Amino acid sequence: EKNMGGGEEVVVLDFWRSPYAMRVKVALEEKGVKYVTKEEDLGNKSPLLLEMNPVHKLTPVLIHNGNPISESLVILQYIDEVWPHSSPLLPSDPYLRSRVRFWGDFVDKKIYAAAKKLWPAKGEEQETAKREFIESLKLLEEELKDGPFFKGDKFGYVDVALVPLTSWFYALEMCGNFSIEAHCPKIIAWAKTCQQRESVAKSLPHPHKIYDYVLELKKRLGLE
Amino acid sequence: NPVHKKVPVLVHNDKSIVESQIILEYIDETWPGHPIMPQDPYDRAMARFWANFIDDKCLTSTWKALFWTRGEEQRKALEEAEENLGFMEKELEKKKLFGGENFGFVDMVANSIAIWVAALQEATGKVVLTEEKYPCAFKWAQEYTCRNIIKETSPPRDHLAAFYKARMEMMEAMKDSK
Numbered sequence: 065e066k067n068m069g070g071g072e073e074v075v076v077l078d079f080w081r082s083p084y085a086m087r088v089k090v091a092l093e094e095k096g097v098k099y100v101t102k103e104e105d106l107g108n109k110s111p112l113l114l115e116m117n118p119v120h121k122l123t124p125v126l127i128h129n130g131n132p133i134s135e136s137l138v139i140l141q142y143i144d145e146v147w148p149h150s151s152p153l154l155p156s157d158p159y160l161r162s163r164v165r166f167w168g169d170f171v172d173k174k175i176y177a178a179a180k181k182l183w184p185a186k187g188e189e190q191e192t193a194k195r196e197f198i199e200s201l202k203l204l205e206e207e208l209k210d211g212p213f214f215k216g217d218k219f220g221y222v223d224v225a226l227v228p229l230t231s232w233f234y235a236l237e238m239c240g241n242f243s244i245e246a247h248c249p250k251i252i253a254w255a256k257t258c259q260q261r262e263s264v265a266k267s268l269p270h271p272h273k274i275y276d277y278v279l280e281l282k283k284r285l286g287l288e
Numbered sequence: 289n290p291v292h293k294k295v296p297v298l299v300h301n302d303k304s305i306v307e308s309q310i311i312l313e314y315i316d317e318t319w320p321g322h323p324i325m326p327q328d329p330y331d332r333a334m335a336r337f338w339a340n341f342i343d344d345k346c347l348t349s350t351w352k353a354l355f356w357t358r359g360e361e362q363r364k365a366l367e368e369a370e371e372n373l374g375f376m377e378k379e380l381e382k383k384k385l386f387g388g389e390n391f392g393f394v395d396m397v398a399n400s401i402a403i404w405v406a407a408l409q410e411a412t413g414k415v416v417l418t419e420e421k422y423p424c425a426f427k428w429a430q431e432y433t434c435r436n437i438i439k440e441t442s443p444p445r446d447h448l449a450a451f452y453k454a455r456m457e458m459m460e461a462m463k464d465s466k
Contacts, residue, residue: 119341119375131330138336145329158317162305169307170291203291 074099077113077125079106081277083176083228084136085124086267090224091143093263094151137168140224153221164221167207167214171225174200179229183239183278184287194240198247205248212257219261223254227264230255234271235278309339312393324393338379338386339397346372347400353416354408355456369416373425376401380424384431395432399442401425402432407448411456 074092078085078101092099104113104123116125116132126133126142133139144153154161178197185193204226207214214222233244233255245252258264282288289297289306298305298314305314316324326332349372353365376398379386386394401417406429409415419426432438433445 128330133330133333133337135337135340138333138340141336142329142333145332158314159300159303159305161317162310162314165310165313166305166307169310 072098073127073129075127076101077104077110077116077123077127078102079104079123080269081274082123083232086228086231087136087224088124088126088139088143089267090227090263091140091153093266094153094219094224094261095143095147096150097143097147137172137225140168140221144221151219153224155215155220160215164215167204167222168225170200170204171222171229175204175226176229179232179236182236183232184282184285186287190240194242197236198242198244201244201248201251205250208250208254211250211254213254219258223258227255227258228268230258231268231271232274235275238275239278239282309336309343309397312396316393324396326387326392335386335393338394341372342376342394342398342401346376346398347404350401350405350416351408354405354412354414355452366416370421373417373422377422377425380428385428391435399432399438402429403438403442403445404448405429406433407445408452410445410449411452 074097076085076088076092076099078089080103089099089101102110102112104110106123109121113123113125114121116127117123117134120134122134124134124136124139126139128142128146133142140153154164175197178193178200181193182190182197207222210216213219214226237244259268289295289304292306294306296306296308296311298311300314300318305311312324326335346369349365349369353362353369357365383389385391386398405417409417417425417429433442
């Protein structure tokens, strides 16, 4: 049995812009688990990162008592299983768990993927990415129903999966010249509710900082 | 499956579950008598990690290298596929099956490597999973296809190979006719 409380070492290999890393921090904050972050420079990866995630060499990596776990959604499920007593992230019913995993996977494969293509693109390519982004977000929006969160009144897995991307919304809107609220008002309302949670406020950077970073990156890559 | 419009879909008492890995976890949780997933949370995290890697990286890069590309693009794709298979090989150096002594979640997800890659190799004449380069993975794939339950539930390799060969010929024909 893993020890609870004193004697546990929880380290997150972090990257402040990464929405994937933010997921891990939000989850640990929700659970009240004490942890330490080590900021990585993905342009100059540390030996620790390369040792802990040799396959992908990416953040985030959760190192729990020396054991590394990679991939943010895998980490979220691990966190929920190791610290099950506070703020459960996943429901206990197998069918509902499968629904939640489905939407988590959808957030990655559709919404995050479209967002990644959106900000650096131009012209027709950007229009396509925008369409994909908005359509996927709209599909997910239907899951909000009465809310305020994706599975009703409890903040959970799907919320943690999506909420970090909200710190990128401003940058996406500026780069893509569109309003997310105009298409998905319920998602924006949900985002505002989430931002009132301490776990989210602590783990997400200010959207303007993300936008400044994107502008700088675009200049460096010659993408203006 | 209104969102992705794909198979497989498991329908259990009027509820539908999609995405094969998610279905496997559902089956594991609903019928707990014969566990597919390991019990320990860390081992479970590793199983999910490897299943994702095999599905997202190994299979995709192998398909790309064997089926979808030619020439220079194919050479690069082969390099990527070989690197990914290398990681898989390292994982199998320590154990007989991905699940250790028991056939488990990752072994099931990796059926694509054991069965489909062999069929693709037969269909295309290109080989990437060789015994010399990947002895452990090769041995695992051989043992895999010998299991009775696999024989009962998978399409025979020569059927698969013939199917892909025909598809490739169709693709070539379409390219030439442009």
